[in-house]
Amino acid sequence: NAGVTQTPKFQVLKTGQSMTLQCAQDMNHEYMSWYRQDPGMGLRLIHYSVGAGITDQGEVPNGYNVSRSTTEDFPLRLLSAAPSQTSVYFCASSEGRTISPSYNEQFFGPGTRLTVL
Amino acid sequence: GDSVTQMEGPVTLSEEAFLTINCTYTATGYPSLFWYVQYPGEGLQLLLKATKADDKGSNKGFEATYRKETTSFHLEKGSVQVSDSAVYFCALSDRGGDTGRRALTFGSGTRLQVQP
Numbered sequence: 001n002a003g004v005t006q007t008p009k010f011q012v013l014k015t016g017q018s019m020t021l022q023c024a025q026d027m028n029h030e031y032m033s034w035y036r037q038d039p040g041m042g043l044r045l046i047h048y049s050v051g052a053g054i055t056d057q058g059e060v061p062n063g064y065n066v067s068r069s070t071t072e073d074f075p076l077r078l079l080s081a082a083p084s085q086t087s088v089y090f091c092a093s094s095e096g097r098t099i100s101p102s103y104n105e106q107f108f109g110p111g112t113r114l115t116v117l
Numbered sequence: 118g119d120s121v122t123q124m125e126g127p128v129t130l131s132e133e134a135f136l137t138i139n140c141t142y143t144a145t146g147y148p149s150l151f152w153y154v155q156y157p158g159e160g161l162q163l164l165l166k167a168t169k170a171d172d173k174g175s176n177k178g179f180e181a182t183y184r185k186e187t188t189s190f191h192l193e194k195g196s197v198q199v200s201d202s203a204v205y206f207c208a209l210s211d212r213g214g215d216t217g218r219r220a221l222t223f224g225s226g227t228r229l230q231v232q233p
Binding site for chain 1: 158162163210
């Protein structure tokens with residue numbers, strides 16, 4: 001299993017440009033989420049999904065859109081990039097069955113480092 | 118809301134020294150607690166976890182005990198190695214509730230540098 005994969009690894013955008021960060025997992029996990037990591041602030045939740053066709057906002061959703069058309073993929077879209085979105089973005093996934101003892105154990109991708117000029 | 122506070126770094130130790138990284142939390146209910154490690158240029162890896170009070174998580178020589186009475190989950194290792202140099206994050210997970218939201222709330226991270 002490849003686990004959680006993210007592309008690209010690095011990206012530089014100009015203010016106002018749009019782009020999509022890709023995330024895929026091959027573990028058949030129902031739950032997927034996006035976090036951003038900023039210095040001194042840990043990771044903060046942007047959006048999450050409890051299954052295909054279902055998404056919801058996290059702690060810092062403004063400026064980001066998501067969709068979940070398949071179990072495997074959970075792309076994050078920046079419609080009009082701003083310098084405040086310069087960050088490292090991590091995708092994570094976990095099992096959906098709440099009866100599983102590891103249901104809240106999240107597996108992280110390697111991250112995408114985004115710079116907005 | 119939920120929050121996690123961990124000691125600020127960087128922490129610099131010599132090889133074979135004893136390590137403690139403090140972590141305290143505020144949460145409603147009974148969260149699960151985690152320590153994640155991030156090596157340079159990589160994503161986060163689960164180091165250990167505990168799902169209920171008095172549980173001890175352990176992995177790779179690291180240990181942490183879920184202390185409900187002090188709302189703490191301190192990370193310890195008896196003898197650190199240069200290869201342990203990384204950033205360590207304490208985190209808690211809520212139970213999901215009606216929405217199924219299963220977010221991790223992270224501390225700000227503690228950078229550990231181990232010198233030979």
